[in-house]
Every structure is written in C-alpha cells, then in structure tokens.
Amino acid sequence: MLQPMSSREGSAPRAFVHARRRWLSALGFLALIGGAASAQAQVAALDVSSALFVEPSKRSGLTVVNPSATLAVSPNDWLTVQGAYEADIVSGASESLKGGRLSNVDIVSSATHFSDTRHALTGGFTVTRASTHLSGSYTYGQEHDYRSNAFAVSAGTDFLQKNTQIELSYGRGFDQVCTTAFAASDAPSSRLALDNSQGCFTDDKKRAARDISLDNFQVGWTQTWTPVFATQMVLSAALQHGFLGNPYRSVVIAPAGDQALENHPENRARGALGLRGKYYVRNLQTAFSAGARLYRDTWDIFGQTYELDAERYMLPWLRVLLRARYYTQTKALFWSDDYTGGEPQTGPRGQYWSGDRELSPLSSYLIGGRALATRQGRPGARVFGLFLSLSGSVGMDLLKTNLRDFTLGGRAPDDTLAMLWSLGVRGEF
Amino acid sequence: MKHLETSAVVRPLGLWFGALSLLASAGCATVRPEQRAVLADPTMQFDAKSADQAALEHALDNREGSTGGGSVRGGGCGCN
Numbered sequence: 001m002l003q004p005m006s007s008r009e010g011s012a013p014r015a016f017v018h019a020r021r022r023w024l025s026a027l028g029f030l031a032l033i034g035g036a037a038s039a040q041a042q043v044a045a046l047d048v049s050s051a052l053f054v055e056p057s058k059r060s061g062l063t064v065v066n067p068s069a070t071l072a073v074s075p076n077d078w079l080t081v082q083g084a085y086e087a088d089i090v091s092g093a094s095e096s097l098k099g100g101r102l103s104n105v106d107i108v109s110s111a112t113h114f115s116d117t118r119h120a121l122t123g124g125f126t127v128t129r130a131s132t133h134l135s136g137s138y139t140y141g142q143e144h145d146y147r148s149n150a151f152a153v154s155a156g157t158d159f160l161q162k163n164t165q166i167e168l169s170y171g172r173g174f175d176q177v178c179t180t181a182f183a184a185s186d187a188p189s190s191r192l193a194l195d196n197s198q199g200c201f202t203d204d205k206k207r208a209a210r211d212i213s214l215d216n217f218q219v220g221w222t223q224t225w226t227p228v229f230a231t232q233m234v235l236s237a238a239l240q241h242g243f244l245g246n247p248y249r250s251v252v253i254a255p256a257g258d259q260a261l262e263n264h265p266e267n268r269a270r271g272a273l274g275l276r277g278k279y280y281v282r283n284l285q286t287a288f289s290a291g292a293r294l295y296r297d298t299w300d301i302f303g304q305t306y307e308l309d310a311e312r313y314m315l316p317w318l319r320v321l322l323r324a325r326y327y328t329q330t331k332a333l334f335w336s337d338d339y340t341g342g343e344p345q346t347g348p349r350g351q352y353w354s355g356d357r358e359l360s361p362l363s364s365y366l367i368g369g370r371a372l373a374t375r376q377g378r379p380g381a382r383v384f385g386l387f388l389s390l391s392g393s394v395g396m397d398l399l400k401t402n403l404r405d406f407t408l409g410g411r412a413p414d415d416t417l418a419m420l421w422s423l424g425v426r427g428e429f
Numbered sequence: 430m431k432h433l434e435t436s437a438v439v440r441p442l443g444l445w446f447g448a449l450s451l452l453a454s455a456g457c458a459t460v461r462p463e464q465r466a467v468l469a470d471p472t473m474q475f476d477a478k479s480a481d482q483a484a485l486e487h488a489l490d491n492r493e494g495s496t497g498g499g500s501v502r503g504g505g506c507g508c509n
Contacts, residue, residue: 230468327493358491
C-alpha cells in the first residue's frame with residue numbers, strides 16, 4: 001500500500017529498523033547459499049533488472065522504481081534452487097478523497113504526498129525429471145501498512161513428442177492490511193480512512209490489521225502445430241476475501257459532503273482466459289505474435305485485451321521486439337463517479353462505494369518495444385572470462401489511458417499518460 | 430442490486446476452455462524433433478519471465494481492473 005509522507009516523519013519506527021536488519025541477514029544468507037552452491041554447480045544464473053514507471057501530473061504524479069535480483073543455481077541435472085529480492089520504491093501524490101461531478105467539496109487540494117518502499121524476498125526450487133517439473137516458492141513482502149505471505153506450487157509436463165505442454169499452478173496468499181480500528185459492527189458510512197501509517201502492526205489501539213486471503217489457480221496449455229506455429233492458452237481464476245479497498249481513500253457519499261472510508265465487497269472471484277499464437281514468417285525472418293484475453297469477475301467487470309508483437313534478429317546477437325496492446329473494461333456493478341446524485345448515472349449503487357479508477361469504465365492503448373543483446377561463451381572461452389552467456393535488455397513502453405467516467409470533482413485527471421522503462425542484465429556462469 | 434455470483438465467471442470461461450480443448454484434440458499435429466529449429470528459437474518462446482514483460486505486467490496490474498490470463502513458460506524445444 002502507499003503511505004503518506006507525514007507517516008514517515010518523526011522517528012524511524014523501531015520495527016522498520018529491525019525489519020531492515022532481517023532483510024540484510026536474509027540477503028547475506030542467500031548470497032552464502034548461492035556462493036557455496038555455485039562452487040560445485042553446473043550452471044548458476046544471475047538476473048538483475050530495474051524498471052522505472054513515471055506518470056506525470058501537475059497535482060498527483062507517480063514514480064515507481066522497481067529493482068530486482070534473482071539468483072538461480074542448478075547443482076545437478078534435476079534441481080534448481082533460487083532466491084530473489086524485489087523492491088517497489090514509490091513516491092508521488094494522490095487524492096485521498098474521491099467525489100464526482102456533483103460533489104461540493106475540494107477534491108483537488110486533498111492530494112497528499114506519499115512515499116513508501118515494498119520489499120519482497122522469495123525462495124524457491126524446481127525439480128525436473130525427464131519431461132516433468134515441479135516448482136515451489138515462498139514470498140514474504142513488507143510495507144509500512146501491508147504484509148504478505150505467499151506460497152506457490154506449480155507442475156508441468158510435456159508429451160506427444162514435446163508438442164504439447166501443460167502447466168498447472170496454485171498460489172495461496174495470507175496478507176494483512178492496516179486500517180483504522182473500526183469494529184465490524186460499525187456502519188460502513190461511519191468508518192474513517194487512514195491519514196498515515198504510524199502505529200500500523202503495533203499495539204496501537206487506533207490501528208487494526210485486517211486479513212486478506214488470496215487463492216490463485218492457473219492452467220497453461222502450449223501446443224506446437226507446425227514447425228513455425230505454436231499457440232498457448234492460459235486459464236486463470238482467483239478468489240479474494242477480506243478488506244479489498246484502499247484504507248487511505250474516502251468517498252463523498254452525501255450531498256452535504258459527508259465522507260466515509262471506501263467500502264468494497266469482501267469477496268471477489270476473478271477469471272481470465274488468454275489465447276495467443278506465434279507464427280514465424282520465413283521471408284521476413286520475423287516471429288509474429290497475436291493474443292486476446294477475456295476477463296470477468298463477480299464485481300461485474302468485463303475486460304478485453306488484444307495484443308500484437310513482432311520480433312526479429314537485427315544482428316546475430318541483437319534482437320528487437322515491437323508491441324502494441326489495446327485494453328477495455330466495463331465498470332464494476334457498484335461503481336459511480338458520484339454517489340450523491342440519486343440518479344442511476346451519478347447516484348448511489350447499492351451498499352458499496354468506491355473511488356478506485358480501476359473499477360471505472362476505461363480503455364487504454366500501449367505501444368512499446370525492447371532490444372536484447374546476447375553474447376554466448378563456452379567453457380574455456382567465457383565472456384569477460386566469467387560468463388557462459390551474458391545478455392542485456394532495454395525496454396520502453398507508453399501507456400495512454402482513457403477514463404470514460406472517472407472525474408475528481410468533475411475534473412478529468414491529467415495523469416493518464418504513463419511511461420515505463422526497463423533495464424535488465426542476465427549472466428550465466 | 431444484481432446478485433454477484435461466482436457462476437457468472439466460471440460458466441463462460443468453462444465453455445471457452447471446453448470448446449478450445451475439443452478444437453485441439455481434433456487436430457493434434459506432430460512436429461518432429463528435427464523440425465524444431467525455428468520453434469526452439471527464443472523469439473518463438475512464450476516467455477513470462479523477461480525483465481521488461483514482468484515490469485509491464487506489474488504496472489498494468491496496478492492500472493487496470495483485470496488480471497490473470499498472462500503467459501506461462503513454454504514453446505518449442507529442440508530437445509529430443
């Protein structure tokens with residue numbers, strides 16, 4: 001979750017200092033395992049990458065830096081052990097109060113600065129036997145106002161002379177989010193939003209930790225049809241239960257300007273079906289890919305995604321990918337830009353209220369690309385004397401969102417153009 | 430207010446899955462290992478783990494109301 005800057009003022013929480021020590025200890029342990037294993041490993045691979053997401057705005061811009069590192073070690077033919085660290089360093093400003101066209105309150109000046117860092121540490125393994133593999137992993141994530149524990153297992157196999165591959169996966173998350181200390185029996189319209197994260201996950205009587213449980217299921221089926229054509233179908237389902245709103249966001253719910261904490265249903269079932277194909281055109285020496293995804297959930301959002309990309313080698317060691325994507329979704333059943341009007345278009349919609357633009361009707365366009373350079377070595381002739389292979393990638397994407405119904409007090413948001421840069425290096429040794 | 434039912438999600442997706450499974454089983458083409466040179470190339474892989482793709486999915490998950498249905502690893506393989 002994002003946290004207002006004010007919560008960081010004062011002393012650095014003791015819990016955070018202890019958490020940082022734990023992270024450093026865990027990373028040291030990871031490096032020790034990696035170092036010990038790589039001494040006798042057949043292959044070890046280190047991936048280091050970072051992404052920068054920028055969403056400019058006059059009032060509520062957002063910047064996210066997302067560094068990550070993954071070390072995978074294969075001590076023998078059938079086992080791979082991996083550890084990963086990832087962070088989300090978020091800063092910017094956002095409106096803590098949502099009202100629509102009829103709300104007679106100052107929404108724009110409610111924008112507050114925030115800054116937070118999410119740390120996530122993952123450990124996992126993959127066992128491979130003949131044409132079957134089994135993987136397991138555990139991820140712990142921590143922010144000032146959010147904690148997550150996630151377990152994931154997956155199994156895959158291929159058959160029919162490796163023309164068919166099936167992969168099944170399941171993930172279970174046990175998360176906690178910090179909110180104000182309202183009782184379950186309190187009327188939703190009387191609940192207050194957080195103004196900062198101070199006191200979260202302590203014995204502070206003004207704070208409460210609310211559980212969120214997450215179940216994710218996925219089936220993937222990859223099929224090769226001809227020497228130049230393959231398809232993949234992925235069916236996903238997710239169940240979410242618990243506090244699913246934003247604990248910092250209030251919504252104007254009455255003409256007099258009354259505000260209450262965003263109130264979302266406590267259950268959500270989500271399903272998606274993705275189908276994509278890859279076809280290699282020999283004349284153009286280019287691999288083309290087209291995909292479509294349909295999404296539906298019990299909040300009545302129906303989403304459609306259409307993607308195209310093309311990738312080819314510009315040089316034997318350099319390949320370039322270009323991509324385009326279109327996305328559109330309907331609104332959630334209880335979404336309204338303004339809950340004060342009383343009419344279907346601008347009035348209350350049942351017992352829930354939301355200020356989340358992700359639940360409003362929207363569409364988006366994305367264009368982007370990636371360049372990836374790879375240099376192959378071999379035992380006795382390693383790249384820079386160290387790597388069996390070394391690759392580096394640079395990516396850039398532009399995302400333009402069209403919010404069909406979402407306003408901030410009747411004014412269209414100006415933070416609808418986002419840029420994403422990514423940089424990655426991978427070395428095998 | 431309209432009832433929020435899980436079956437609204439499961440039923441249409443199940444129909445899609447069933448239809449596509451039938452389509453696939455009706456024409457299980459076989460590509461022999463020696464024909465897999467192109468399929469084994471990285472440009473023909475359904476790669477869910479590239480750095481730029483992971484960053485992009487992470488950003489989109491936080492900007493859209495939908496999620497799931499993305500790529501899993503897989504694709505052509507030159508191995509025997």
